[in-house]
Amino acid sequence: MRDPIPLSEDRIRRYSRNILLREVGGRGQEKLLAARVLLVGAGGLGSPAGLYLAAAGVGTIGVADGDEVELSNLQRQIAHGVPDLGRDKAASLAEALHRLDPEISVPTHPRVEEGRVPFDDYDLILDCSDNFETRYLVNDEAVRRGLPLVSAAVVRFEGQLTTVLPGEGSPCYRCLYPTPPDPECATSCAREGVLGSAAGTMGTLQATEALKVILGVGRPLAGRLLLYDALEPSVRIVGFRRDPFCRTCGEGKAGRGFKEAGGGAEV
Numbered sequence: 001m002r003d004p005i006p007l008s009e010d011r012i013r014r015y016s017r018n019i020l021l022r023e024v025g026g027r028g029q030e031k032l033l034a035a036r037v038l039l040v041g042a043g044g045l046g047s048p049a050g051l052y053l054a055a056a057g058v059g060t061i062g063v064a065d066g067d068e069v070e071l072s073n074l075q076r077q078i079a080h081g082v083p084d085l086g087r088d089k090a091a092s093l094a095e096a097l098h099r100l101d102p103e104i105s106v107p108t109h110p111r112v113e114e115g116r117v118p119f120d121d122y123d124l125i126l127d128c129s130d131n132f133e134t135r136y137l138v139n140d141e142a143v144r145r146g147l148p149l150v151s152a153a154v155v156r157f158e159g160q161l162t163t164v165l166p167g168e169g170s171p172c173y174r175c176l177y178p179t180p181p182d183p184e185c186a187t188s189c190a191r192e193g194v195l196g197s198a199a200g201t202m203g204t205l206q207a208t209e210a211l212k213v214i215l216g217v218g219r220p221l222a223g224r225l226l227l228y229d230a231l232e233p234s235v236r237i238v239g240f241r242r243d244p245f246c247r248t249c250g251e252g253k254a255g256r257g258f259k260e261a262g263g264g265a266e267v
């Protein structure tokens with residue numbers, strides 16, 4: 001993370017509800033302004049995550065997405081509207097974030113698979129993608145660079161969320177799921193459907209995790225997987241350990257296993 005950036009009078013007024021929080025304060029708000037977050041995906045997760053990060057005062061929010069806005073996106077990708085149909089999705093989200101705050105920086109990038117996203121320009125990555133290829137690629141890039149990663153996924157009425165802190169030795173996404181599923185078997189929103197508000201819940205949780213990591217407050221979901229079921233509704237948190245044989249972060253040492261955090265209690 002970069003050094004905090006001093007706040008203008010206008011920004012102190014804008015963020016007064018943040019600054020009133022003892023855990024944030026003026027110093028925390030300055031940290032948010034200096035923070036550079038990369039959103040991978042400008043859809044159902046990236047829309048709420050990006051909007052909340054921009055509203056919270058994160059100073060740089062990069063957006064990587066290669067798609068165009070389609071009519072079937074509007075059911076859950078709430079940063080986009082009818083006038084955006086057919087537009088570049090990253091540019092559309094960038095414009096929505098600038099409507100909230102014209103002073104923040106919102107660079108746009110192509111999809112990460114093209115290899116042209118400057119990960120090193122960022123302090124933290126949010127994986128808001130909708131496919132396993134991107135998910136593993138982003139995990140590997142984050143771990144290689146020691147960048148914190150907040151990874152979320154949603155399908156049907158269910159969501160998952162975990163935070164990877166490579167600098168602190170936490171397990172990574174590949175420790176959790178060592179092998180990508182067969183593309184033929186992998187579920188996707190197009191085949192399975194997804195409740196838009198469930199995507200909103202997960203994207204919002206993702207933004208909260210990112211803000212906690214930037215501010216250094218609370219307990220990030222490192223080594224823990226949050227499982228949300230909108231139908232019950234229920235939220236469970238399951239602990240998992242680093243895989244010593246992980247292709248991305250493994251060291252070839254120690255044991256491996258899963259454990260329930262807090263006895264697997266409902267929270």
Ligand SMILES: [Zn+2]
Pocket residue numbers: 171172173174175176242243246247248249250
């Ligand atoms: Zn790993």
